[in-house]
Amino acid sequence: MLAEKTVQIVKSTAPILQEHGETLTRHFYKRMFKHNPEVAPFFNPAHQTAGKQQRALAGAIAAYAANIDNLEVLGGAVELIAQKHASLMIKPEHYPIVGENLLASIREVLGDGATDEIISAWAEAYGFLADILIGREKQIYEENAKKPGGWEGFKNFRITRKEKESSNITSFYLVAADGAPLPAFKPGQYITVRVAMPDGQTTMRNYSLSDQPGQEHFRISVKREVPPEANTPAGFVSNWLHDRIEVGDTVEIAPPCGEFFLDVTEKHDRPLVLLAAGVGITPIMSILLTALDTMPERDIVFIHACLNEQVQAFKATVDALEKKHPKLKVHYRYSDAGTRTGNASTGFVTAELIESLLPGRDADYYFCGPQPFMVSIYHDLLKWGIPASQVRFEFFGPRQELERAA
Ligand SMILES: Cc1cc2nc3c(=O)[nH]c(=O)nc-3n(C[C@H](O)[C@H](O)[C@H](O)COP(=O)(O)OP(=O)(O)OC[C@H]3O[C@@H](n4cnc5c(N)ncnc54)[C@H](O)[C@@H]3O)c2cc1C
């Protein structure tokens, strides 16, 4: 347990951290990458450029400080962070590096405000949180390694199929290069792909598994990331996969992780509402396929929002599923007014649209997509008074970014 005095000091510094949080963590990353360049490959450079990772850590620290005497409220956050860390192979030996650079940055940014008492309280509090994360991460590594077909670290997988799903999304089917069976995963979870960059360093990206568990392959479905504006680089890993990786090639992947999943053992007497936008369909597709197989009596509403049919992945598959399963109701929402056929409408996904497809609002909601979509759905569900336990989502970036926008 933390000393009462430590709790008081950390709580009393929460407002200062809130105020200086982003400056502090920007400073922290700059400092850490200079003094400890060995940890740089863990971090997504694009998240650094956009400041997302800085804000994620600042947010986590501020939340920790504010709730240090009531850590249960951080339970969900701890699981999210531990799963993310485990997907990237963050190990106990990395924690002192982060801790040392964080404390030094607090000192440098706060200047005279950072007394020895404050620094040592934070050192103790950091160690306490680090131990919680290290403990949970150890369990995840062990669970993943001991599953039949499981492993720890990165392992070579061979591409057995490469299939275009839409004008900008391509699926890759992967099997273990050593012929080992695949470990079970939960529908909604993601794997990590590690790739060598031209400078010799490696970089990692998470990709949700888009097929259901229990297949002879893992499948990921990747959107080609184009440069957001002129003179900015195109997405490195997505373009590398699209352009350079063909059937027969191998890629390194780490085991499935993630706390967003459909729990098939849970009671499911409410309808299931699955909302996807763009490439956010990938974990939702895995959940849809699993739900149809394991809960055939359940009412399912599936909405996929995207620009138009050209960029829409898995349309033919979902159309076929709807024909086969009377309990599945499908709707497509295109933001580009030009094209629409069948069960489709034009515009964005709104509360009215969701409600029009449901017998009542009481349902389990799972959603994934770009930030504006996520924020708008989240707000609508909160406004409807849907309990948090019935609202689950995956965001393809630091969660803090989403909460900040919300
Ligand atoms: C849990 C999770 C699951 C995911 N699942 C999927 C999935 O199923 N399918 C999928 O396609 N993606 C998924 N993603 C996103 C994926 O991990 C990658 O972030 C995505 O493929 C982009 O990676 P990249 O290397 O191609 O782009 P990056 O190189 O990371 O670049 C990202 C964006 O930033 C821009 N950019 C890069 N460098 C700069 C710079 N210096 N200045 C300005 N702009 C810059 C790029 O043009 C690009 O638009 C998931 C992410 C998470 C966290």
Ligand code: HEM
């Ligand atoms: C107590 C200590 C730590 C806290 C509170 C913390 C907090 C966080 C948070 C909030 C996220 C974002 C999760 C998400 O929403 O996706 C994150 C991601 C991450 N963390 Fe930590 N972390 C800690 C320690 C570490 C350590 C020791 C490392 C190792 C170098 C590390 C490396 C990373 C990486 C690489 C990511 C993903 C970054 C990206 O997307 O680019 N963290 N962490």
